[in-house]
Amino acid sequence: MTTRQAAIESLRIDSPPVTLREMALDRIREAIVAGTFEPGTRLVERTLxxxxxxxxxxxxEVIRHLETEGLIEMAKQGPIVARLDWNDARQIYDIRALLESAAVADCASKADSVTKSRLAAILDDLDRNAADNDPPTMLDAAIEFYAVIFTSSGHDVAWEIVARLNSRISRLRVMTLGTANRTVSGPARLREIFNAIERNDPEAAAAACRQHISEAARIAETILTSATIASEGRGSNSLP
Amino acid sequence: MTTRQAAIESLRIDSPPVTLREMALDRIREAIVAGTFEPGTRLVERTLxxxxxxxxxxxxEVIRHLETEGLIEMAKQGPIVARLDWNDARQIYDIRALLESAAVADCASKADSVTKSRLAAILDDLDRNAADNDPPTMLDAAIEFYAVIFTSSGHDVAWEIVARLNSRISRLRVMTLGTANRTVSGPARLREIFNAIERNDPEAAAAACRQHISEAARIAETILTSATIASEGRGSNSLP
DNA sequence: TTCTCGTACGTGGTATACCATCATACGGTA
DNA sequence: TACCGTATGATGGTATACCACGTACGAGAA
Known part of the structure; x- marks a missing residue:
């Protein structure tokens, strides 16, 4: 009976009928957050x-979507990749600090063993990849780490907001995660947060989270105020 | 010189070349937040x-925009007006509490006389209209009140987020603002916040703001958990 | 009478054609 | 030679045509 049900279940086709629009959306979004399309670049419709x-x-329709997400802005001559100045970035880091510390604290209060083990697995992966010091990969792991924290603690609305904000500063994040001039590396901060969650200590978890973000923000500030990120066309591999 | 500059300024044509799309966007968004299109309603493209x-x-393109905003969700048979359950609303109130209290405190720290007078004017208007007890008008005033707070204190990114969240719970807000079973009415809470801002007291301002939101959330909970807002087609005038 | 199969219509997905506007470049004229 | 007007190309805005798919309704057979 159960095997029959399982067989029937396995028949199920829940492949989201992937539309051209969704594929194009992902492609263009990736191109923007990866820096292939630099800030200020005109996105000419027919060229795309x-x-x-x-x-x-x-x-x-994709442009409309990304415009609402904040990754594209409409200039008078057409859509361009959104520029990011320190004033915007500062606010984004502030909001992240509020939302992430709240989620982290909440997660620390109610994390069960399965959540903890999932987080541990992600951090172990991150440590393995940190040896290669490949920023984009590290960033993906960090994103997944926070995704587990937010969704497991019932903050999926906040997660949607944070994810959207993060995509706007993704190039900054790539630089801040691996940069050397921070007292403690980004992955180490994540491990601090995890340790606090593991011993169900909301206060410590939130504090570590705030510390993590404020360090990242300080690095971002030096990057953004020295030279605008729009002008220099550095890719994600140009880290020293 | 200044008059000449002013004259030159006034020559400026910054009429946003209002496109059909923007007008349609506003219309449909208004129809959704006003409840003309009830949650769950199918939005058939050709009908629109x-x-x-x-x-x-x-x-x-408008549907794509509103979908990204969260006002529309894509069911398998096409776009429908997003439903709102208590789980989502609770998270939205939580996020509002974080972002608004932070903005209010920041505003209280650095509010100058012009900001204060703008806020005072809005509240005076609100009091005048409160006599009519017209919830949508009161809601507009409350929105403007917070808009001044956020933008004057340099939180325009957060304001964009809050505004978007608020549009998702606008029908709830109409009900909670005027409802009687709260200890202190919504407008009175706004005045408390204003008083704290006027004497530049961030702590009190943030506390009043949190209080205001938690009261609204409690009312929203009773509304949403007793009967889902999707099923009952009450317009904004159906308040007792 | 009921179940099944087929057809027709409605819906969303996609492509393309047309138009208004703006910028630029080229040529004519003072 | 310099300046102005026009023409042309590019770009975004809008409308429409076509297609694939799914659903619902009706007809026919068991």
Whole structure:
């Protein structure tokens, strides 16, 4: 009976009927957050049509989506990749500090063993990859780490907001995660947060989280105020 | 010189070349937040085309925008007005409490006389209209009150987030602002916040703000858990 | 009478055609 | 030679046509 039900369950096709629009959305978003399209770059609709091999209807709807996300802004001559100045970044780090510390504290209060083990697994992966010191990979792990924290503690609305904010500062994050001039490296801070969660200590977890973000913000400030990120076309691999 | 500059300034044509899409966006968004389109209602593209007198291209881009905003969700049979359950609303109130109390405290620390007078004017308007007890008007005033607080204290990113969240719970807010079973009415709480700002007392301002939101959340909970807002098609005028 | 199969219509996905506007470049004229 | 006007190309805004899919309703058979 159960095997039959399982067999029937396995028949299920829940492949989200992936539309051209969704694929194009992911592609373009990735290109923006990875820095392939630098801030200020004009996104000419017909050019994107050729590059992605889809029609303008698709491209336009994707642009509308990304515009609402804040990754694209409409200049008077058309859509461009959103620029990021320190004033915006500062506010984003402030909001992250509020939302993430709240989620982390909440997670620390109610984390059960399965959540803890999931977080531990992610951090172990992160440590393994930290040897290669590949910032994008480290960033993915950090994102997953926080995704578990937010969703397991019932903060999925906040997670959606934070994820969207993070995509706007993703290039900054790549630089801050691996940079050397912070007292404690980013992954180490994540481990501090995890330790506090593991012993169910909300206060310590929130404090570590705030510390982690304020350090990242300070590094971001030096990056953004010295030279605007829009002007220098450094890719994610250009770290010293 | 200054008059000449002013004259030159006044020559400026910054009329946003209002596109059909923007007008349609505003119309549909208003219809949703006002409850004309109830949660769960199917938004059939061609029907909206007829109702607004525009083409499907426009409607589809608007739907994409509102979907990203969270006002519309895509069911498998097409877009529907997003439903709101208590789990989402609770998170939204939590996030508001964090962001608004932070902004209010910041505003209280650095509010100057012009900001204070702007806030006072809004509250005076609100008091005048409170006599009519017209919830939508009161809600507009409350929105403007917070808009001044956020933008004057340099929290415009957070304001964008809060505004978007608020549009998702606008129908709840209409009900909670005027409802009688709260210890202190919503407008009175706003005045408490204002008083704290006027004497530049961040702590008191933040406390009043948190109090205001937690009261609203409690009322919202009784509304949402007794009967889902999706099922009952009460307009904004159905207050007792 | 009931179950099943087929067809027709409605819906969303995609592509394309057309138009208004703006910027730029080229040529003519003072 | 310098300046102005026009023409052309590019770009975004809008409308429409076409297609695939899914659902619902009706007809026919058991």
């Amino acid at each position: 049509c050729d590059q992605l091999g889809v029609s303008r209807s698709v491209i336009r | 085309c007829d109702q607004l007198g525009v083409s499907r291209s426009v409607i589809r």
